[in-house]
Amino acid sequence: MPKANLSKDEVKAMLLLACERIIAAEPMLSQADRDLGDGDHGMGMERGMRAATEKLNAGEVESIEKAFSTVGMAMMSSMGGASGAIFGTFFRNGGKALNGKETFDAAGLAAFLQAGVDGVKQRGGAAIGDKTCVDAMEPAATKAAEVATQSLPDAITAVTAAAEAGTEASKAMVAKFGRAKTLGEGCIGFPDAGACSVVVIITAFRDFIVA
């Protein structure tokens, strides 16, 4: 049965599924990064999500905000690197937007994604079109705002498609950040690895919510 909204325990379960999916996607993410960078993105994300899984499983989550920020803190501390700072900021800032929320619905999804991508842009200085994770995060956040009054299953389905389209669009971009920027036009044809991770995470959210 698709879920109309999520309790804090369901948010925790959804995040655990995202962790599991990232861990399973490690070879794909590493290959995506090898095409453009030094090939360590998948390993870092796996390390971050293993740490996040451990923290989430350590006890009961206090709140929806805390569930997201726990993932963010675990990723930032365990990963380091650009990905740790970026995804840590995404989950921490996104989580803050859910302060006081008792349930997670389409409006909450929109608030989470917008605050998350805003934090990432501020920290890393990337904008849409720079071939970074922002190219998946921002279209997802924009779509989420448009569908914020719809049901959560409909909203997350639309948001997942937007993140996928953004990642697909990143293939044609010339990187302006990170190690890929030194490739110049050589990076055309490959998606950004961070954007691929965003798709894995959001797809896990969708599969949890719609299932």
Add this chain to the structure above:
Amino acid sequence: MSQANPAKKIINNPLKCADELFEGLVLAYDGKARRVGTRSIVMNDLRPNAPALLVGGGAGHEPIYHGLVGKGMADGAAVGEIFAAPPPDIVLEAAQAVNRGKGVLFLYGNYAGDVMNFDIGAELAEEEGITVKTVIIADDVCSAPPDMKHNRRGVAGLVPITKIAGAAAQTVDSLEELARIAQKACDHTRTVGVSTKSGSIPATGKPTFELADDVIGLGMGIHGEKGVGLIPMCTADELAAKMLELLFADDLPLAAGDEIVFFVNSLGATHMMELLILLRGAKPILDARGIKIHQTIVDNIVTCQEMAGVSFSITKLDAELKKLWDMPCESVGYTKL
């Protein structure tokens, strides 16, 4: 339990390399430095009431950055995972340990991950009442044109830069003065690197990049970032000339009579034999321009696993930098008597 180890590296657990090399590094300091927090190394005997010099970066490039902690070198280092910048909480632990009330200079290479994590670490340190200044090393001339220096990567020039900043940390009384000198050392340092073969990621054994057998990656970064282009495999003398040409073409003026530190660095697998042959090839070209080598360093200090390749770094010395350069230093990565 045996683990997959496709790179045939002499390790225990491919996922524990950063922690285990760090523990070994602390042992290599023979009690002169200690472990702090999760993965920071800090000198025991620090000059009291002085500004502190903190370096750091990802692991896997040993002996840098953490092996540059030492007497007359960095006071401490924050150490990340393999090829990943140290997270902000490690940066904070290191900053707290080296701070002696006069603030901390963060000195590290220009990589997106390092900048973000050190910046968050600086914010956390400021919240704890520690003043932080940051100088970013960006010496790789092939990674961006001179008018886009903020896009340049930090590579082997970090060794002379850290050495000079470390000497300054022994003599100056303010963080501002330490930052000024470190920035000046950066402004006076340029590096060109080339690669002939990829290194591999310890955990997977997969190469960090692809490079055909018959070409050299000119200006390639220490993680295999593309440089200015591929050239056919050539002799040491031809390569030395090409590398120096790129250094001379940059915006650091080098005139007859200038004194430099000349650092020939192996990226890991390139043998001392090759470094020495390259040095021999470079010397007459520098001589012809009247550029005087004040000190030569030939060593593998800035590496990327078994990556083969070499870099030339030039640090132009003025009176102030020369005086600091001539002070002795001692660290696992670089020692000068």
